[in-house]
Amino acid sequence: MIATRSRLFWGSVLLLASVAPARAQDRVPFEAQVRTFADAHCVSCHGPDVQRGELRLDTLPLKLTDPGAAATWVKVFDRVARGEMPPKSKERPPEKDTQALLAGLQTRLHDASRDRQQVDGRVALRRLNRTEYETTLRDLLGSNVEVKDLLPDDNVAAGFDNVSAVLDVSSAHLLRYQDAAEKALRTVIPTRPRAEFKERRTGRQVTEKVAGLKDLLGKVVRLDGDTLVMHVRPWGHVPCATAPAPQAGRYRVRASVFVVGTGGKPLPVMLSCRDQYGRDDADVRAVRDVPAGAPTVIEGEFDLTTRQVIVFTGWSLPETPRTLALSKDPLDKYPGPGLAVEWVEIEGPIGAWPGAGYENLFGGVPLKPTSVAKLIAAGRPEPPQPAKRNPDSYIYDPLTPAPARPREEADRLVRAFLPRAFRRPVSKDLADYYVKTVHAALAQKVPFADAMLLGYKTALCSPHFLFLTEPTDARAKNPRLDDYAVASRLSYFLWSTAPDAELFKLAGEGALTKPAVLRTQVERMLNDPRAARFTANFAGQWLDLRNINATSPDPQLYGEFDDFLFWSMPRETQLFFEEILKNDLSLTNFVHSDWTVLNQRLAHHYGIADVAGGEFRKVKLAPGSHRGGVLTQAAVLKVTADGTRTSPVLRGKWVLDKIVGLPPAPPPQDIPSIEPDIRGATTIRQQLDKHRNTPACASCHKHIDPPGFALETFDVIGGWREFYRGTRGTSVELVNYPGRKIFRGLDVEKGGETPAGKPFKDVDDYKLVLLADKDQLARNLAQKLVVYATGADVQFADREVIEHLVAKAREKNYAFRSLIHEVVQSRVFLNK
Incomplete structure (x- = not known):
């Protein structure tokens, strides 16, 4: 099903460049050609009388410099290329006419998209999201302070929360940034002398x-x-x-x-x-x-x-x-x-005292004790006094930085801090502004520590810190980023934080964008412990692992679920992802593998013997285990269920979006969702059959339902099942949990048939359907990496880059780590 659909679409797209005639040689003006095609094959459904999907083509302008019109024509192009328009119930246009239309549209859409990128760039000015703000503060200040929850939630686009187009800034953000910066900065000053x-x-x-x-x-x-x-x-x-x-x-x-x-x-x-x-x-x-x-x-x-x-x-x-x-x-x-x-x-506490955070902000300034009374007089709150009943309590005098020459030290410290905070060299005028802010506070008799923290907080709430400024190299003809911008883009891609000293040094030397240097740096960064953030933030959003807490399994139905299993679920998927990344394994492992990463608790849950202990290790899977790949991992199966029931629709949409990269369109607003039959009188397949008999639903459900039913043999916590659980009736013992009984419901409805007519009996068969089109699996992952790495959705002009990435992946047996290297070397990564 997927293989046929994607080969039809991308085969058409790849053919276009070779068959597209030069515009000067067109016998018929392209606009007239489009109008003739639309009048003959489209306007009966998208014309003056009927506008299915709220689309009207007879009046849609062909002025592709208009982003709105261009976006609509991109949808038309994709649906025609996939063979979805005109619908199969209508007379099909001659193939040569379809190919001519697609070739002309492809050329013009690409040119219009590329022209916009040359002028405006691909990526709008991008704000740090909550996660990036917190990790950047932690690394910059050397403090493990938690501030993410102080900030408003970030919007999501194209599956990720770092896409510039939806990262707005409100007055609430500006107020919360001040609170977060204040909290983080206060943690760097020790509250008591060094004491073992x-x-x-x-x-x-x-x-x-x-x-x-x-x-x-x-x-x-x-x-x-x-x-x-x-x-x-x-x-x-x-x-x-x-x-x-x-x-x-x-x-x-x-x-x-x-x-x-x-x-x-x-x-x-x-x-x-x-x-x-x-x-x-x-x-x-x-x-x-x-x-x-x-x-x-x-x-x-x-x-x-x-x-x-x-x-x-x-x-x-x-x-x-x-x-x-x-x-x-x-x-x-x-x-x-x-x-x-x-x-x-x-x-x-172990390690250096007073700590990296203090050295980063007050390096060279001695710490001296001060009385609580002085702090209260300066308007600072009194530190909480420990309860007398607690024998572990202690009373102390807080410490404060005490420089011999406050103005000179402020000047030195602020000028050293700003390039690290702003991720690039800072002009003298800009640095003077922040120095004057601190000096003005000192002139008003503000204590040195408070004056410095005021200056630092001002910097951490400024656009220079909050936004990833990406100026281009004036020497390049294309909108190519300068080395400092590439350093930031690379660091936030793999580490979710600001560039470290080595990246900053290479950027200053103008050497970072050399292909060999970029490759070396990517290897260094992926081998660094901070690459765990790439797993947490890219894989966490790609596979929805961040939503693992969103639902709680019904304890009456799933009494075997416990906190050990809950903790183990996402760890399997994270370590599985890291194993593929570390060893440059084929990305097809995400669909199916003959191994996974387990501990005792998950192995017990899966019915896999001879795995003892809570620590994770790579485990070879026996044939017939129904495991392997991320689709059958408990974490993924939990985030695609609601805690009580599974839905083939939800899981089917998840597979199409996350794994295949061909997500279905949103359902029409006037179509109600399926309500579960709590009486158990009808099966889920019967309910869906009735639902998709609606013409507006059928076109999507023929693609959604097959992967959904392929995963129906897994319950809401990822256990294999042959039947649904009920609340009454005959009780049976759980296979992997001797002594624990549940009520037996209807048999699970598994298997199905793809839109191309290929039958499959279970998830093992369905994985073969997905693996028949490895290019589409690579295409999907390349697109998601590009979105996450650059902070912008894939645009029409980027499609040729995606196809280049797919071709490179094919040459290297679809190796995942190699694909990341190719993304970093691509023009979409190196250009604005």
Whole structure:
């Protein structure tokens, strides 16, 4: 189905350049040619009497310099090229007439689009989105402050939230940017002198620190000497945590642990961050596998704010006492699994003091203590005083930068900061403006730290920081970006942040845009830990992983869903993406692979044996597993369902948009959505059959429904199923969860037939349909990379670039990392 559809379309497009006659040799003026074709084959549906799809062609101007008219003609071109117009129910025009029309339109649309790009560029002035603003502040200031949630949500276009056309700026943005910048800047000044903190607690001491934990002793937790042994996961209490961090910073956390009752298998332990003994949702920082046998020391380094703790939890343990099948024997005789903790330790803050953030903003300026009274007199709020009942509390005098010559230091620091913040050299006049802002505050007796932060905040709320300015190289005939603009475009593409020192240096030397240098830098950046942001922000939006929290599975229907499975779902897809990227594997792996990346919890969910532990590893899939590729991964299957039911329409649209790159048109406004039959009297296929008998729906549903039904054998949390779950009736045991029963509903309706008449029986067959057109898979991914990399949707003149990228991908067996290199070397990336 997809292969036939895309080959028809792109085959026509690629043929046009070779058959398009020179305009000087046209026997009939092109406008007259278009009008004759439209009158004969189009105006009966798109003319004065009927305007299907609100489109009227007999009066649509052929002045393609008008963006609105050009956009409409692009839609006409695409539908004619795909064979969708005129509809098959109408008499088909002669093939030579169709090809002549397409050839002429293609030439003129391309020329008009290219002319606009030469004058205005492809990308409008682009604002940093919320994510980019936060990561840029973090890297610029050397602080892990979270400010994204302070900013308004960003609009989305072409599947991404970094497209310049929809990144508007409102008064709300300007106010929130000030709050965010203020919050971030305040974090760089230490609140207390350098102090080493190290505290070790035995398991027995942990029980004394946690309110209510003693009541659980002998029931679900026990003490073996000074060792705490836990047989359940926490449910409202924090049974094992470090001492709270005394101040914000990076801490080294260690614990001596071992497992019991696992039959020699490792036990996955979650290390999560919470406020001191809080009951809020855990922020999972790491997972470690604790082997059976002798005690093992597990450790990690974590960024914590004041009063935060690291919690140790055995993730494969039962959740509550009710699920712990204790015998009448004492708890120390219980044969089930448990996590034993000899001691936990926290040490820090580690690293240089006063920290990278302070050095970036106040490098060379000494810190001196100041009294709280002075700060209050200056209008600053008094730091919160710790509660007397908390033995871990302390009272301190805040610190403040204290230069010997404030005006001179302000001048030096501001001029050093601005090029880093504005991502390019700064003119003297512009730098003078910000220096004068600080000097004016100092003249009014504002404390040095506050005056400096005022200047920095002004810079961080200015257009020079908020927008990616992209001037072109005056020496180039084409609108080619200068090296600093390329450095920013490259850095925000792969790292979602400002260029680092090496990119900045190469830009200053005018060497960055050399092809060999660009290739070297892309390799360096993809091998850097910051490339995890590319996974989070590109793959997170391409595959909708950001929406993993949007729905919660109904606990009455999906009682096997737990937080361990929930955490594991997106990690599989992220690590799968990174494995393909790291090893330059074929992008066809996104459709199907004979491997995936699993841990114990996901493997159990999928019914895959011999995977123990919570850490992820690459796993070979056996034939018949129905897994492989992203389509069958639990995270994707969850984000394409509503938490209670699956919809072939939603999943079908997702496949066409995200994987195939031929998304269906939005449904007509007067067509109601399908309401599920809660009585179970009709099947989903029967409901859709009735729905798509409507002529306005049939043209889209013939493409949407096949991939939707191919995925119908997966439930809302990605489990394989042969039948739907009900709320009453006959109960059966879940295959992968012995002892857990559900009610059996109707058999799942799977399989179907493509619009081309090719039958498929399940998702395995349907993957073969997709893999029959590898060019279209590459074309889709190339388009999405171009949109995300440049911040602009694909325009008509860009199509020749996309086809060049597809051809290069084909030469290299569709290698994904190589495709990224080709995108960076392309004119759409290097031009404005």
